[in-house]
Amino acid sequence: MLPRFDLxxxxxxxxxxxxxxxxxxxIQDSVLEAILSRNAQTEYLRGLLDGQVDKESFKKNVPVVTYEDFRSYIDRLTNGEPSDLICDRPISLFLASSGTSAGVPKFIPLTAEEFEQRISFGSLYRSLLYKHIKGLNQGKSLTFYFVTGEIKTVFGLLAMSMITCILKRLNTTNSLLWDKLQVSPHEIATCVDTTQSMYCQLLCGLLQRDNVARLGAPFASIVVKVMKFLENHWHELCSNIRTGRLSDWITDVQCVSGVAKFLTAPNPDLANLVEQECNKASWEAIVGRLWPKAKCIEGVITGSMAQYIPLLEYYGGSLPLVSSWYGGSECFVGVNVNPLSKPSDVSYTIIPSMGYFEFLEVEKDQRTCHDPVKNLVVVDLVDVKIGHDYELVVTTFSGLYRYRVGDVLRITGFHNNAPKFRFVGRHNVVLSIGMDKTYEEDLLKAVKNAKLLLEPYDLMVMDFTSRADLSSFPGHYVLYWELGSKTKDAKLEPDPNFLEECCFTIEKSFDTVYRKERKYDKNIGPLEIKVVKSGTFDELMNFAVSRGSSVSQYKTPISVTSEEVLKILEANVVSESFRASPTVRFLL
Known part of the structure; x- marks a missing residue:
C-alpha cells in the first residue's frame, strides 16, 4: 500500500x-506478503494454499484466472455471503466496469482502505502535472465528470462506476480539496442527469473562463463529446450569461444551486465574447480561444482513445495533450511521469505499491498468449524486458488473486527501477473472418492511415466502430464512420471514389495473413465503410448508459457484435456505403 503523505x-x-x-x-514482495498474510484464511485462498503464504506456494498453487473463472465468488458475495470468501476486510461496494469489452459491466470488489489508496494515487499524478507544467497551480481544472445510478445487490451492497464512487464518497478533507482544484462545484458533478450536468459544468467553466488552467475528462472521447455538446448549445449558454438567468429546463436542484454560485448577474460582455468565438467559421483551437489561460487538455489518450487525438489537436490548437494515468476498476496501476510527452510517446510508470503485479508473456508474432493451461509463462514485475509484450495480471488487497485484466502492455523502459509501458490494447481479437486475426492496435493503425486521406477535404472521423459481417460468403469487414467537418455547415458527402480509396488504404495496412486471405476475394470479401449520421455514436453511448455503463468511463467499442447496437448503426447509415472493389490492388 502507498505510505501516507500530505495529499x-x-x-x-x-x-x-x-x-x-x-x-x-x-515493495512488491512486501505487498504480496501483506495480501497473503491478511487473506490466508479466506475461503478462496485457504482452499488453494492450506496455510502456506510464501511466494513460491502462491505461484505454484494459485491459478491465473479471468473474470469468468472468478464469477461464482462475485455472485455469492452479491447474494449476501460474507466478505471473507475472498477478503479479510469488509467489501464496502462493487465497482462496475465500463462494460466496453464484455458488453455488460463486471462487478469488482473494493474495500474502504483500497478506495483511499486510489484517492492518494490521484495526488501522485497531480504532483507531476504541477512539476512539468508551470503555472498550472495558478488556476483550477475544468474536468468533466459524470455519475451514474447505483445498483443495489440482493445483500444491499452498492455497485457503481469508479468515477461515481470517487465523486459520491469524498470525505470532508477531499471535498475541500475538490473545491480548491475544480472550477465546477461538486454538486453539479454528482447530478445523475448527464445532460443537465454537462450543460451546467460548461456554464460554470465559461463564467470562470479566466480561472481555467486545464481542461479535460477521464477519457479523450468525453472531451470530444463535450465539445460537440458545446457546438449545439453555445447559443443558449450565451443567453444565460447575457441575462444572468439559468434556462428553465435545468431543474435538478444540485445543478441549480451549483450554478447559482457564479451566475449572479447579467454579463453581456462575456456573452458577446463567447458568441464571437463560437460564431466563427471554424472551431479550430476553440479551447484556447474560450479559455485563454488553459495550459493543457487532459485525459487518457492511449489505446482506443488514440483515435481521438486528431480531434483534440483540432479543438485544442497548440495546447499540449496530457495522458494522465493507467488503471481500471480492478486496480490503479501507473502514472505518466512525463506528462508533456508526445501522444505517440506516452508511457506509464508502474506504482508497485498499488497491488502485486505479474505479467503473462504475449508472443508478438502470433499475437497470442502462451497456452493458458499447459505452458503458462508468467514473470514478476522486476523481470519484464524492454520491447516485450505482456498481459497484465493483478493481485489486490480487495480480493482479486492472479486476475487477468485483459490489457496488453509493451515495456518501453524504466523510471528508476519501475517498468514503463505503453498500452497496446485489449488482448482479444476484434475482427476475424477465417485465419485472419485483427487486434485493436492493428485496426487503430489502419484507420489512422486512412484518416490522413481526409485532411485535404477538411473532413474528420468523429468516431468509428467495426464488425465482421459473416452473413454472406466470403465474409468481410465493415467499418462505421461518423464524419465531421472543420468548417461550419459543410456538406458531409464525400466522393464515393475517395472513400473507396480509404477502404484500400485500410486493407493495405493489415498484416500478410489478411492480405493473403483477401487476395481475389478468396476467403475475405472487400472491406466496406458505412457512413452514419451525425449523432449516431451519441445514441450508442446513451444505449450503453441505459444498460448500466457510466458516461465518464464509456469507451466506444472498437468492434460490435450486439444485435441491438448493430440495429442502431444500420438505422443511421446514410444512403450509400463505400466498398473496395473486388480486385485487390495491393501485392502480398
Missing amino acids: TDPKDALTLLEDVTTNVKQ
Whole structure:
C-alpha cells in the first residue's frame, strides 16, 4: 500500500514517487506478503494454499484466472455471503466496469482502505502535472465528470462506476480539496442527469473562463463529446450569461444551486465574447480561444482513445495533450511521469505499491498468449524486458488473486527501477473472418492511415466502430464512420471514389495473413465503410448508459457484435456505403 503523505503537498508526493519507484522488488514482495498474510484464511485462498503464504506456494498453487473463472465468488458475495470468501476486510461496494469489452459491466470488489489508496494515487499524478507544467497551480481544472445510478445487490451492497464512487464518497478533507482544484462545484458533478450536468459544468467553466488552467475528462472521447455538446448549445449558454438567468429546463436542484454560485448577474460582455468565438467559421483551437489561460487538455489518450487525438489537436490548437494515468476498476496501476510527452510517446510508470503485479508473456508474432493451461509463462514485475509484450495480471488487497485484466502492455523502459509501458490494447481479437486475426492496435493503425486521406477535404472521423459481417460468403469487414467537418455547415458527402480509396488504404495496412486471405476475394470479401449520421455514436453511448455503463468511463467499442447496437448503426447509415472493389490492388 502507498505510505501516507500530505495529499495537498506536491513535494511530499514527488518524494514518495521517487521512493516507491526505486525500491520496487522490496515493495512488491512486501505487498504480496501483506495480501497473503491478511487473506490466508479466506475461503478462496485457504482452499488453494492450506496455510502456506510464501511466494513460491502462491505461484505454484494459485491459478491465473479471468473474470469468468472468478464469477461464482462475485455472485455469492452479491447474494449476501460474507466478505471473507475472498477478503479479510469488509467489501464496502462493487465497482462496475465500463462494460466496453464484455458488453455488460463486471462487478469488482473494493474495500474502504483500497478506495483511499486510489484517492492518494490521484495526488501522485497531480504532483507531476504541477512539476512539468508551470503555472498550472495558478488556476483550477475544468474536468468533466459524470455519475451514474447505483445498483443495489440482493445483500444491499452498492455497485457503481469508479468515477461515481470517487465523486459520491469524498470525505470532508477531499471535498475541500475538490473545491480548491475544480472550477465546477461538486454538486453539479454528482447530478445523475448527464445532460443537465454537462450543460451546467460548461456554464460554470465559461463564467470562470479566466480561472481555467486545464481542461479535460477521464477519457479523450468525453472531451470530444463535450465539445460537440458545446457546438449545439453555445447559443443558449450565451443567453444565460447575457441575462444572468439559468434556462428553465435545468431543474435538478444540485445543478441549480451549483450554478447559482457564479451566475449572479447579467454579463453581456462575456456573452458577446463567447458568441464571437463560437460564431466563427471554424472551431479550430476553440479551447484556447474560450479559455485563454488553459495550459493543457487532459485525459487518457492511449489505446482506443488514440483515435481521438486528431480531434483534440483540432479543438485544442497548440495546447499540449496530457495522458494522465493507467488503471481500471480492478486496480490503479501507473502514472505518466512525463506528462508533456508526445501522444505517440506516452508511457506509464508502474506504482508497485498499488497491488502485486505479474505479467503473462504475449508472443508478438502470433499475437497470442502462451497456452493458458499447459505452458503458462508468467514473470514478476522486476523481470519484464524492454520491447516485450505482456498481459497484465493483478493481485489486490480487495480480493482479486492472479486476475487477468485483459490489457496488453509493451515495456518501453524504466523510471528508476519501475517498468514503463505503453498500452497496446485489449488482448482479444476484434475482427476475424477465417485465419485472419485483427487486434485493436492493428485496426487503430489502419484507420489512422486512412484518416490522413481526409485532411485535404477538411473532413474528420468523429468516431468509428467495426464488425465482421459473416452473413454472406466470403465474409468481410465493415467499418462505421461518423464524419465531421472543420468548417461550419459543410456538406458531409464525400466522393464515393475517395472513400473507396480509404477502404484500400485500410486493407493495405493489415498484416500478410489478411492480405493473403483477401487476395481475389478468396476467403475475405472487400472491406466496406458505412457512413452514419451525425449523432449516431451519441445514441450508442446513451444505449450503453441505459444498460448500466457510466458516461465518464464509456469507451466506444472498437468492434460490435450486439444485435441491438448493430440495429442502431444500420438505422443511421446514410444512403450509400463505400466498398473496395473486388480486385485487390495491393501485392502480398
